[in-house]
Amino acid sequence: MTHHLIKRLIVATALCGAMATAASAENLRFTVWTGSQAHLDMLNGIAEGFAETHPDVTVQFDTIPFGDYVQKLTLQLAGGNPPDLGWLLENSAPAFVEAGVLADVGDTLNATDGYDYADLSEPAMGLWVKDDAVYGVPFSTSPFIVYYNKSLYDAAGLETPTARAEDGSWTWEQLKTDAAALRDADAGVWGYETVDGQGYGARVWHNLIPIIRAYGGDAWTDGTCQFDSAQSVEAVKLFHDMVYADGSAVPPGEQGDFFSGNAALTVAQISRVSKLADVDFEWGIAPLPSGPAGEAATIGQAGVVAFAQGKNKELASEFLAYMTDKDNVATMAAFFPPARKSVLASDGFLTSNPAVTPEQMKIVAEGIESGTVLPSHERFPQIEAEARPDFDALWSSDADVQAVMTKLCEDIQPLL
Missing domain, CATH: 3.40.190.10 (Periplasmic binding protein-like II)
Incomplete structure (x- = not known):
């Protein structure tokens, strides 16, 4: 995949947008690169919680192997088969923002009761905010x-x-x-x-x-x-x-x-x-x-994004807000160190994963505090x-x- 292919997605955005109204609004397709059963069980649990207030909505997590992820995701977007949401790495974020393929979810986040946007670490949000638009929320700001x-x-x-x-x-x-x-x-x-x-x-x-x-x-x-x-x-x-x-x-x-x-x-x-x-x-x-x-210390970061070409963009933005609220970020913190200041500073974060001692989790917290994100560029x-x-x-x-x-x-x- 090249930068030129991502550029072509700007054209694909308009074409796919015309198709969106004909699609069902009851299923959200969410691309991830994990195949871990523990991760998928956790994600499906979050989706079940969302269904309590959206009983007609299902969330399907599609695993794309890490080595193929960006290329296959780009081909899906360019080919008119966009997912509604997905994970995106820090090194890909600037290119996807520039290409115009990510939905601005800022209004939805700010309109969601109890979301507390100010609790998100400003440095951690740096790659995902441009001007007044918010193109994603980090779910993992994780040191190596x-x-x-x-x-x-x-x-x-x-x-x-x-x-x-x-x-x-x-x-x-x-x-x-x-x-x-x-x-x-x-x-x-x-x-x-x-x-x-x-x-x-x-x-x-x-x-x-x-x-x-x-x-x-x-x-x-x-x-x-x-x-x-x-x-x-x-x-x-x-x-x-x-x-x-x-x-x-x-x-x-x-x-x-x-x-x-x-x-x-x-x-x-x-x-x-x-x-x-x-x-x-x-x-x-x-x-x-x-x-x-x-x-x-070196940090890898990944964000949750909604795609502008998605068939259920408003619903996808609502799920993104739900997935990255305080309660669900605390749940994900067992595997994915959070960008929420309140969760990272809590005793709950240090004991979030029973397989990891609080002393070991402190290593993660210290790496987040002192680390630098992997190189990124548009x-x-x-x-x-x-x-x-x-x-x-x-x-x-x-x-x-x-x-x-x-x-x-x-x-x-x-x-x-």
Whole structure:
């Protein structure tokens, strides 16, 4: 998918709008990228609550795999088959806002009794508000954290990431050392798995940006590419060495699922704790490691949006308001850290998920308070497409990291 395809949606908006009046107003189709039964049960419970005041309305949650989500959603919109609502990532928000495909839900939010729009964190709403329009509400403002297999750490006699975070020795270099020590080829255990095992493709940004920022680099600042800076290159080299020098990170084309016990460490968000319900090992979570530039908490954000071409736009806006009110945000907080200040500051948030201790949930809260959202840009789909071949060029043992990152900046700079 390219930025041009999103632009075409502006035309599709007008065409689809003409079709809207002929459609049923009793079913809302809502696209998500989760397949977790725990997440879907929670979402369906929220939909059942909405049905108490809207008895003729059903909400259908359609799962699109994360790696295909933006492309398939865009094709649905352009093809005249729009969902009514959906999840949308922070890096896609500016492009979808610019394309005019998101409905302005501001009037509905402000007209909903008890909604308390002012309770939404202003910084968290930054990507979703333009002028006086509100194009979405974040349901998850979630920092990336480290999950580790405590059983493997204990068996190896290593100090855990939790302990190191407390004594100030939890760094990316230490994670690299731990991953190499915990790699057990005979047992089929890798040292480190990238985010959702997709760190070379769909989640390459999620994989590299936290390390790059801890080293003092970034994707870009003030419209200037920073991937080729000395700090960014040093960070990418660290990860490259984990893959090709140490052999500790799961390499491209291999499988090593942390949640099945086949990797000692991974980076993910708190929502993934649902995958640990039935594991046969002890586990723990820790903040992202620090680097030469100190701690650099990185946040992924996702919002609930209603689509301008949707067949039930008013009803979709009402459901969006219901889903993001205080009570339902408190319910979702078990997996998705909230943008509502009152919920985030509550004791209920720290105890919202019985599988996570209050001490562990504090790590999430602290990451939200100090973290920076992943890179976003109104041309991000085009930037991502231009950058993909350059990122792909990193994944060989003899890759010249500096040369690759220099070319990446040359390719995306005109878009910035």
